[in-house]
Every structure is written in structure tokens, then in C-alpha cells.
Amino acid sequence: MIFNLLVQGLQMMLVVAIAPLLVGVIHKMRARLLRKQGAPLLQPYRDLLRLMKKEVVLAHNASWLFRAVPYMVFAATWVAAALIPTFATGLQFSWSADLIAIVALLGSARFFMALAGMDVGTSFGGIGSSREMMIAALAEPAMMLTVFSLALLAGSTQLSTVTHYLAGSNVGLRVSLGMALVALVIVALAENARIPVDNPSTHLELTMVHEAMVLEYSGRHLAMIELASALKLVLYLSLIVSLFIPFGVAGPGDTIAAHLLAVVYYLIKMLGGALALATFEVSIAKMRVFRIPDLLGAALMLSLLGTLLLFVSRSL
């Protein structure tokens, strides 16, 4: 009990702690792959700190919601991330929200983020919110169907149980899993506003989605939002690695040493994930906004197919 609580606490701290680092790593790698020098790895931490210390410049028209949203978004994302079994499945509170609830928590965060985009009453805010919700409307069902595939395989929607099951040896290679992986990756790209769905480093009005929503934010609010985005990236990456590369994850009864080893494994896996993401991003161009539904539709179809196969094959 106490130990599980500790693991839970460590997990919670860990995800926040590595979130800016992950962004830094990706930036660095992208820069390197583009034969640029790139910012230092710890630059995101500095940015966050600087932003936090700055004064908030708030639009005249902004309401209380606008000010509350950054914290709400951060909190929801953080709680969701804290429930992902990154390095150990024995999380104290893993039963308080299953995979569906985690998806829904992220949905809440996005909901409020989009509302904040509409709050000041600028056209950019609207464009961002509108597109964000369109992307989400397609990404969420795909995500949900992926969750279905996993849940059906493991017989549970509890993430810990799923990971535990997948880490076991009796899974084998399954077509559905492959489809779920592809779908999940696409969803993760879309949800985190990565290329090809969105370009996180642009402020060109016609291409930006996420950045348009947060255009009016500054200071500590912006810091919270940046941190939440980083956290979300960690979350998705952790989700993918914990589900599809589940080796080395410590079980509930394992020793402290095993847990520490699991942390190391986790960090390595994340590094690999970041590398893969950066490579992918530099090798592909951003899509037009109205091509995105096709991409997400493909993800939706893939995940549906995966689920269908599972439904059907269970009786075989």
C-alpha cells in the first residue's frame, strides 16, 4: 500500500519532470537531423521558468474562464498522465480511472482549451478551436476503438491490467495490435499537434491549430499550457511504449531494484520514442487542414478493423 503510493507519487513527479526534457530532446534531434545546432536540451525548462516569472498580459475582454483554463488543462493532463503505468503497473490509484476515463480526461482538457481559444473573441482563437475540435472529433473515436482492441485482448480497460497482460508472454503477434499501434500513433500525432497534422513551431495563421488557440496567452498561463502540452506528449508516448513495448515494466509485487531498473528502461524507451518522432517529423511535410480528416479517417478505419478482427476472432 505505502509502496504503491510511493510508486504513484514518483510516477506523478517523473512525468512532470521529464516533460520539458522530452520536448527539448525532440527539438534537439530535429535540429540535428536538419543539420542545425539546435537549442540546448534544457532550454524548455528555462523557457517555462522565464514565462512563469513574467507578468501576465490579459486581454480586456478575457473572462475568468480564460484565467482558470491553463490550470484546469494542466491538472487534467497531469492526472491523466499520472495514471499511465510508465515504469510500474502497481500504481496506487490506477483503478480510479481506466483507459476510457483517461481519454475522457484529456477530452476535458481539450474542451476547456478550445473554450479558452474562443474567449477573447479573436478570429485566430476561433480558427484554432474550431480546427482543434474537428481533429479531436475524428481522433477520439479512433482512440476509443484502439482502446477497445486493447481492452478486448486483455479483458479489461484498466491500463495497468492491460499493460500487465501485454507484458506477459502469451500475447504473441497479432494483426489487431499492429493496426491499433498505427492508429494510436496517428492519433497521438494529431492530439499533440505534431507534423503532419499541425506544426508546433509555426505562427503562420493558415497552418496553425493549437498555437492559434493559445495565441492570447502569456506569462504563467502560457507556461502552464506549454507544460500541459509537453505533459500530453509524454502521456501519449508513454502510452504507446507501455502498451506496445511493455517489457521491463515492474509489476505490483516487484522489488525496489526492479522498479528502479524499470525507470531506466522507461527513460530509454522514451528516448527512442522521441528519436522516432523527430525523425518522422523531419521527413514529412505538413498536411493541408482539410486533408487531415482523411488521415484520421484512415486511423479510424484501421482501429475499427482491428477491433472487428478481435470481435470476430474471439469465437474462433
Added chain:
Amino acid sequence: MNTLSFDVAHMLAGGMLLVSFMMIYQTRLYALLNVFALHAMVLALSVAWQASIQHAPHLYVTAGIALFFKAILIPGALHKIVQRMGIHRQVEQVVGTGATMLAGMGLVALSSVLMLNLTATASAFAREDMAFALSVVLLGLLMMISRRNAVSQVVGFMSLENGLILAAAGAQGMPLVVEISVAFSVLVAFIVIGVFLFRIRERFDSVDLSVMDDYRGEKR
């Protein structure tokens, strides 16, 4: 069964049918009225014959009514009306005489088939009579729908009623109530028709019914 009485009744009823066809054939109003008088006369004869063979004296009354009212009074009155109102003397037909005759033939065939096949238990006497009566009724209706002007429609209607009386007389021992009611209704019908013709004359220049269609409550 007295064959002679049967044959005579048969002949008279058949005669009525023949006269019905003659009416359909007429294209002039006066001629039509005359033929109708003949129709009523044959009816009177037929009913009188029935009275004698059925030993039903009350049928003589019916025959008398038929003779007096339908053969004399009404045709005469209609003559007057046509004259006084200057009604067009031509019977306006919807379909040609030939086609109407053909249709009439079909109706006669239909009623024969019906009556002769169906009423097996009734006396052959009644059967024959009923077949002719039904034919006359149907021909009367046919006349009503194939003629445009009101007088010939009234005549058609009355020939229809003649058929009914023929049927009633042919039914053995049918109580007097029917005859009286028929006469009564014809009388009333005539009065009402007269009233209407008068009124219609007040308002319209013609008794051609199609003229009245403009006055339908809901304009097209």
C-alpha cells in the same frame, strides 16, 4: 303453369325492354316523350296482365296509375314545359347512339345472366319478369348518364321507375304498400322536379345541367 299467361307476360315485359331501347335511340325530345308514353302504356298493360293472372285486383290500380300519370299526364306536362320554355328540341348525347345501344345490349345480357342463373328457386314467371325489369332499370340509368339535358334525364329516371314497378308487379303477392309508395314517390318526385325546373328556369337559360356546374360552391 299456364303457358299462355306466361307468354303474354313475357311478351309485355319484353315489349317494355324494346321500348326502352327505342328511347335510347331517340334523338329528339318530343319523340322521346312520346316513346316514354308508350313505355308507360306497355307497363300499364303488363301490370294489368299481372293483376289478372295473379288474381290481385289491387294491381289494376297500379296499372291505372301508370297509364294515367305516366302515359298521359307526365308526357303531356313535359311537352308543355319544353314548349313554354323553348328548350332545345334536340337530345344532347354524350356518347353516340350506337355505343349506347351496344352498352345497353351488354346490360341486358348482364341482367339476364344474373337473374336466370341466380333465382333458381323462384318461379320461372318471376324470373323472366325480374330479368326484364332489371334490364329496364339499368337501361334507365344508362339513359340518365348518356344524355345531357334535364328533360331526358327525368325521362330516364322515370323509365327506371317503370322498371321498378314492373319488378314489383312481377313479385307474386307483394303487398299494396309498394305500389302506393311507388306512385306516391313518383308524384312527389315529379312535383319536386317541377319545382326545380321552374326555379332553374328562373335562374338559368337552359336546363342543361352542365351550365349549373359553374355555380358549384368551390370554384375550380
Added chain:
Amino acid sequence: MSLPFNPVDLILGIPAITALVLFVLPGYRLTSWLNVAASLVTFLAAMTLFFIDRPVPTNYFLVDELNIVFIVLNTFVGFTAAYFSASYIAHELEIGRLTPVYLRFYHAMYQTMMFGMNLVLVTNNIGLMWVAIELATLSTVLMVGIYRTPEALEAAWKYFILGSVGIALALFGTILVYLAAEPVLGEGQAAMVFTRLLPNAAEFDPKILNLAFVFLLLGYGTKVGLVPLHAWLPDAHAEGPTPISAVLSGLLLNVALYAVLRFKMLMTANADTLAPGPLMVVMGLVSLLFAAIMLYRRRDIKRLFAYSSIEHMGIIVFAFGMGGPLANFAGLLHMVMHSLTKSAIFFSVGHIAQIKGSQKTAEIRGLTHSHPVLGWALVIGVLAIAGLPPFGVFMSEFLVVSSTFQRAPALALLFVTGLLLAFGALLMRLTGFAFGEPTGSTKPAHASLVPLYIHMGLVLLAGIYLPGPMVAWFQAVAKLLG
């Protein structure tokens, strides 16, 4: 219980004598109230039929379960319509649509018509029944034409011609029935008396009966207003005085239907005949569907409800044609409910048309706003006639539809389609009448709404609660009808 008088004599005698008296009496106030009083006494006399021992059927008169229902309904609506007529006609006189002379004639004809209809209902003799229907028809023809406008004359003429042809066909059918009965019952009166015909019907020649029924159905069906024999009905309703429309819809159609039912009983008593049911079902359905479609293009409020009467007659004939205890019960109930509701609707339509000075649907708008009482009464009436609860028509439609579906799904679906089509049309018009910005005259109505309230109250009551004795009665009649 026995009475010092024979109610049947009163039911026939009062209208007959009153008619004669009214022909000679001057003064419209007196005549109109005499008309009401006579109708009331007739109604009361009819009510006593419930309490006395049944008179023994004679060759001419008969009182049994079936016709008591009709007689009481007939005299009751006759009374309320007379009451309505008293207030309605006064207004017609005011605006000069009618002259006192015609009014005298009108009241006399009203009682003549009542006499004719009552005679149809109490007679035991198929010949006399025929005469009585003829009488009722002729008197209503004259009433329809009473305004002497071209439209009214045309309507009366049409009614007269079509009615006469119908009555001629019915006579032929009557003769055929005699012909079928004569070999069994012998010549003379006996072969024309219902109470003799019915027990012996099984021995009649079924083929003659078949032919007879075809003629009787078409003949009396013309009076019932069954499609395709209905053509006289809408115009006669629309062009005559509104009390007569109410009487036509509420009574005359029922009376003709009663005649059809009597002969249907005869048919069912003979096992070898062509079943009358399918014939009636088909005619009923055709009437329902056709009238429902025709409702959509009506631009005259009275013609609209006349078509609705055709529709309801279709429903009733359909129900009786389906047969069985439930459907027959529903048919009877529907008939009573339709009489009450439709006459109530005509009562309110009469006042509305007088206020607006027009029967055109386009000129009647927003009544619930300009005339709340009258407007809502119309709303309630139309909703009731459209088959919505808590009114009686709903109960009968419920029974018909639910009992039919299992026996004949296709028929039930057609039937429901008809009901829905009619509902849509009526509701469309009702929305126009009752809601929106009022048009035309908004002067208050000085109308006597008592008959309206009584009718709607009864219909509402019947929709929620039917008294036990009445149910037992109807059930007995339903059994009688087979």
C-alpha cells in the same frame, strides 16, 4: 313498467302533428320554440323506451336493442340541433338570408324530416322503411335548397337526383328481398317483416339475397355517403343551413346506415350468402381513404367537415364489415360519438360562419384569439373528431385498429393510413382556423353554446368512462350484428 301510452306512437306522432301545425303557424319565435319543444318531448318519449317492457313487434313496428340506440341518439341530436337552430335561424332572419315564410316552411320540414327518420328506425317493414327514407330524403332536399342561391339549388338538385337513383336501387333490392322470402314465408305482408325474415333467412335463396344486398348497399349506401356514391353529400352540407348540416351528418347518415345494418343481419343469418363483410370493408376503406385525400383541398369549412363525415362513415362501415364483438362494439360507439361530435362541430361552425360572414377557410383565422370560447370549442371538437383522446372517438378507433390488425394486417395498415391522412388534413385546417392572427370580423358571438357543451361533455365522458348498462347494451347489439 308500463306506460299509459305507447312511446312509439309518440315518437312518430309528435313530429307528424307538429309538422302539420307548423305549416300553418306564423311567427318565427313561436315556431322555432315549438320546434324545440316538440323535439324535446320526442326525445323524452324515446328515453322511456329504455324503461318499458318491449312492445310486441307488429307487422309495422319494432323496438329492439338495435334500434333503441339509434332512436335515442336520433331524437337527442334532433333536439339539440333544434335548440341550436332556434338561435341560428334568428340570425339568418336578421341578415335577411331567410324570409319568415321560408322559415315556417323550414320548421315544418324539420319535423317532417324527424318523422321520416324516426319512422325508418321503428319500422319493422322493409317496404315502409323504404318509404320513410324516401320521405326523409325529400324533406332534406327541400331544406338544402332553402336559401335558393344558385349554389344551394345546385346542391339540392344534385342531392335529389343522386338520392332518387339511390332510392330506386334500394327499392329494387327491397323487391328482391321479398322475392327471396316469398317462397318461404308465403305471399303478403309476412315476407316484408324483419322479425319474420330474420329467423327464416337461412332458408332463403342465397343468390337472390346476394343480388338484393348489392342493390340495398348501393341504394342506402348513397344515403350513408359511401364513396363513390357520396357526391351529393359535401354540397348538401355546405349549401344548406348549418342546423341541417348537423342533422344530415349526425342523423341522416346514421339512419341510412341503420337500414344497411338491418339487411346485413339478414345476410349473415344465411350461411350460404356472399359474406357482406368484405363488401362493406372495401366500401368503408375506399370511403375513408378517398375522403381523407379530398380533405386536403377543401376551401369551404362546411364542405371540409362534410368530407370528414364521409370519412367517418367509412370507418363505421369498415368496423361493421370487419364484424366480431370488438369491431361491432367499436362501430356502434363510433357512430354515436361521430353523431355527437360532428353535430357539435357544425354548431360551432355555424356560429363562426355567421360571425365571419363566410365559410371560406382562408377567411377564418385566429379564432382562439378573437373568440376564445368558440375557438377552443372548435379546437376540441376537431381534435375529438380526429380521434384524439380523451374523447370517445379515440376509444372506438383504438378498438377498431387494435382488433383488426391481427385478423387482417394489410387492411389495418390501409385503415391507419386513411386515419393519418385525414388527421393531417383536419389538423392543417384547424391550425389555420384556430391560431395565427385573426382575420375578418372579430365581433363577439351571441351564440347559444349549450348544445355544444352538452355534446362535447358527453363525448368527453364517453372517452373516459362508459356506464356499465350502456356497455352491456352495446355488447348485446354487437352480438346481434354478428
Added chain:
Amino acid sequence: MSAVDLVLTGALLLMALGLSSILFAARPMGSTIVYASAGVLSALVALVGLATLVAGAGAGMNVGASTLWLPIGLPWIGAHFRVDALAAFFVIVVGFGSSIISFYSIGYGRHEHEPWRVLPFYPSFIGAMLLVVIADDAFSFLLSWEVMSLLSWALVLTHHRESAVRSSGLVYLIMAAFGTMSLILAFGLLAGPLGAYDFQSMRASGQTPLVGSVVVILMLLGAGSKAGIVPLHIWLPLAHPAAPSHVSAMMSGIMTKVAIYGFIRVTFDLLGGTSWWMSEIVLAVGAVTAVMGVLYALMQHDLKRLLAYHTVENIGIIFIGLGLAMAFRHYDMNAAAALAMVAALFHIFNHSVFKNLLFLGAGAVQTATGSRDMEKMGGLIHRMPVTSLLFLVASVAISALPPFNGFVSEWLTFQAILLSPDLPDWGLKILTPGVGGMLALAAALAAACFVKVYGVVFLGRARSEVAKTAREVDRWSLATMSVLALVCLLAGVFPGVIIDTLSPVSHALVQATMPVQSADPWMTITPVASGRSSYNGVLVLLFVTMSGFFAAWVIHRFASRSLRRAPAWDCGFELDDPSTQYGAASFAQPIRRTFGTKIFSARESVTMPPPGSTAPAKFSVSLRDPVWDGFFARVSGAVTWLADKANRLQFLTIRQYLSVVFAALVLLLLVLTLWK
């Protein structure tokens, strides 16, 4: 007095209140009296229902059904009334919702110009809904059902001078009549040839699967048209916006539930068995309804119409749950059936709460701005702070987002879907994942839609003068809306309590219950088994709140708390015309392009001014309703065509009419001749 006596008395008192209000409707205090009494009465009735259910849950899941027979209604059957677990639950839904709405109306109803067009019908409408729920024979059921439709029709026509309102009323009542006819047919089948119209004998007489299936289809048509399943939903977005807002809330939030009650009562209680494919039909209908409903909603810019379409969506979600329950029950998977059933019932309750809140909020907005057009609003969060907060709660709840109640019931539905691979039926195996995907899609689209609603109505800058000067509504309205918002939160945080309360209902309907939730620690809910899935609303709420406040506290304490107001940045553009904001139509544009091009034949057209002209370019969107165009317009076209053709028969000459008679005669004679 037993429960049924109490509920019946309550219903009759409400009707009597309606009737008597004719006398004093026009008085100044009339509306207050009516609404207050209606509120108290329906609250009491709801308490009776609650007591029945709770007592049942305590007594081994068996709610002793209390019955009552009155010698009215259909003779020889009489009127049967009965309060069992299912009825008790719906009595709660109706009573609770109505009572809140009634108290709301004490304030809202003051704005009514013609109170006599509302007051007589309003309490009677509540009474009729209660009667539907407790009726225990087909005739009483249908009578109350149709009276309910009728009274709501009268309420829809309150503002009868607008022609749109009149045509809405027309469409509504015609659809209602269609539904009733279907129901009559269904009950006709159930009652059998002898007319056993009481539910008790219907239960006893087992039906063949074929008959059962026909009944289910008829119920889908009948109850479904009332509830608003696609494609029978067309009346709903017309009628709900047309009525005054408290009536819209009643119709959308409560009456549609009563319709679902009818479906449940017949399919789960009265009907013995159905064919296996019935559940597939119900599932498919539910899924299509859910997605279509929300897509329709996204295309709207009339606030109340949008909410009405969301009712369609939620009805779809409920039908998905019911379809699953039917499937599980058919294959004797009772525990799973219980889960699906509870999910559906829970969603019924939830929807009645948050939809009422949304409509009441819309009513408040309409009162404040005098408009339902979202494109005229904006920035109301500044003018109506309390309303906007409460509306936000409802928006989150309906978008199925934690920690509110909408999420829990959808989560339960997902859990039920995840049990469906165990079904032995191939059709269902293939169907359910798709249904799950559609459900997720509907939920995500709903979230998008409510970002649009909230963003356009309450956030941003005011788009019109009325929006700029809007004022917060009265206290009655705010208080009642707060109660609803609180229920949204509590039901989301303590769902176990509600699931346990619902157990007697699922026990009665599918002979199984979900595991007892109150036994779980920390108020967690575990629908099947703890290893399989669980959710804890309390902890989630607690964690999110704590982390949020923690983060805020840390930053404010250690970093910076200074704040400066300045003009909005907006990439350097100056904010001037409020119409440059994203509006309802522009917000929906990406989704419209994605889904609408095919489904709604959405076409965008830009009209450019001629060169040199300074006139603004015009942009317009055209949408077509596939259901209306594809079916209803055709039906109405066919009727019109037929009516025109048939109308010629009104204008024949007498001779032609005679010919028709003659033809009929000859035809019948021919039939007689040819008859064997």
C-alpha cells in the same frame, strides 16, 4: 395509501390544477400559484417514486408493485395503474425534472404575454406524463400518451402568431398521431384477438418471436418517433424551439424519456421474446441516431434547435444501451444485460438533468437577449456570470466529460459494448464495434458542438446590442438551475449511489443486477469486476482539483502573480468588428466540410463584388436535410399530388357522378356474376 394511489392522486391533482387555472390564468399571481403548486406536487410525486425504489433496493431488489383498478376507461377492462420499479424510476425522472422546471418557471413565466395559453396545459402535461408511466393497460396508456402529446402541442402553440410555430405544431401532432397509431397496432398484437388489453394478461400470454419482432418494430416507430430517433425525429427540432423554454425543457428532457419508458415497458416487460435480429435493428438505429443527431446539431445556429438535435443524439445513446440489453437478454447473459440496462437508465436520468439545465439556460439567455440566434450573442459570460457557469456545467456533462454525470453513463455503455464479443451472434459481433465507434464519434462531436455553443454564446465579444446589454436572470431561475448543476456533479461523482438505486429496475427487467457498488471502497464503481474496469469520480475530481490548485498555488507563491490588462494581441490585428469573430457557422465549417458535404449536401458559395466595387463579398452556405428531402418531402409531395388528382372528382357534373354510381353498380353485378 400505496405508491400508486399517491402518484395517481398527484397526477390528477396536477390536472385539476391545470383545469382550474383557466379561471385565474390571467391574474397577476396566477402563474406563480400554478407553477409553485405544480413544483411542489411533482416534487412530492418524485419522492414517492424514490421511496419506492429505495425500499425495493433494501428489500432484496423486489419492488412490491402496487396496483390500482378503477372502473373507467375501456369498459370490461377498466383502468389499471401500477407502480413497479420501472414506473417508480420514471416517476422520479418526471417528477424531479418537472418540479425543478416548475420552480424555474416561477421566474421565467412572468415574461409570458399570454399566460392563459400556457398555464392550463402546463400542469396537466406533467400529470399526463405521470399517468403514462403508471398506466397498466393499453388503453389507459395510450390515452394518457396521446393526451400528453395533445397538451404539449397546445403548449408548443403558445406563440401561435409566428407561422413557423404553427407549422411546427402541425408537424408535431401529425408525427404524434403516427406514433400513436403504431402503438395501437403494437398493442393490438399484444392483446390478441380477444382484446386482453391489460398489461397483466399481455405479460402472461407469450408471443411468438415473429409477433414479438413486429411489436418491437412498431414500438420503435411509435415510441421512437416520440423519443426522436432518426429518421422520425423531424418534429423534434421544430417543436422544441417553438415552445417557451420551460416547455422545451419538459419536452426535450422529460417527455422523450416517457417515450423511452413506453419502449422499455413493452420490449422488456410485456414481450416474451423477440427474434435475434431485433436487437441489431435497435442498436443500428441508436447508433445512427446518435451520430446524425449531433451532426444536425453542429449545423444549427438556433440555440434551442441545436439543443433539440442534441436530444436526438442522446436518445440514440440510450437506444444503444437498450439494444445491447436486448441482445444480452436474448442470449441469457443477464449480468451484461443488467449493465447495459443500467447504462441506459442512468443516461436517461442524466440526460433529463443536463438537458433540462441546458434548456433552462437557453431560456435565460433568450430572456436576456430576446433571441435564439447564436450569431447575435457573445460575451454573455460577463453579463450573466451565474447562468454561464451553470450552462458550462451542463455543456461539459452533455459532452460526456468527467467529472460530470454524462461521462459516467456513456462510460457504462462503453463497458457494456466491451462485453459484447461474448455474444454468440455474428451479426452483433460485427455490429457492436461499429456502434462503439459511432458512440465515440458522437461523444467527440458533441464536445465540439458544445465548444461551439458555449464559445459563441457566452465567450468572445457581444455580436449585437442586446447581447451587450443583457442582464442576469431572476433568482428563481438561478436557484433551480444551480440545483440541476449540482445534481450533474453529484451524479458524476457518486455514480455508485444511483447505480444501486437502479438495481431493482434492472432486476425487474432483465432478472439481474449490477454488482452492489456501495460495497466498493472510495465510492468506486466497478460495472463487472474490479479487475476489469473501474472508475472513481470522487478521486478524479479530487485529483484534478488538487493538482490544479497546487499548480496555481506554486506559481503564484513562487513565481509571479502580477497581471496587466491590455488590448488583445491577435497577431497584431486590431479588434474592431465583433463579426470578425468565429461564429456558429464558421466554427462548424471544418466539420461541415468533413461530414456535411455528403450528408447534408452542404454547399458553400462566395459572391464577389465586381472589380472596383467596395461592396463586401458575400459568403453563404446551403444545407439540405437528407431525411426531410428523402422521405418526408416526398410523402407530403405524394399526398399533395394525390389530393390534386382526386380533387378533380369534386368538380364533376351530376351526370358524371351518376356514371360513377352506375359503374359501381355494374361492377358489383359483374362481381356477383363471376362469383363462384
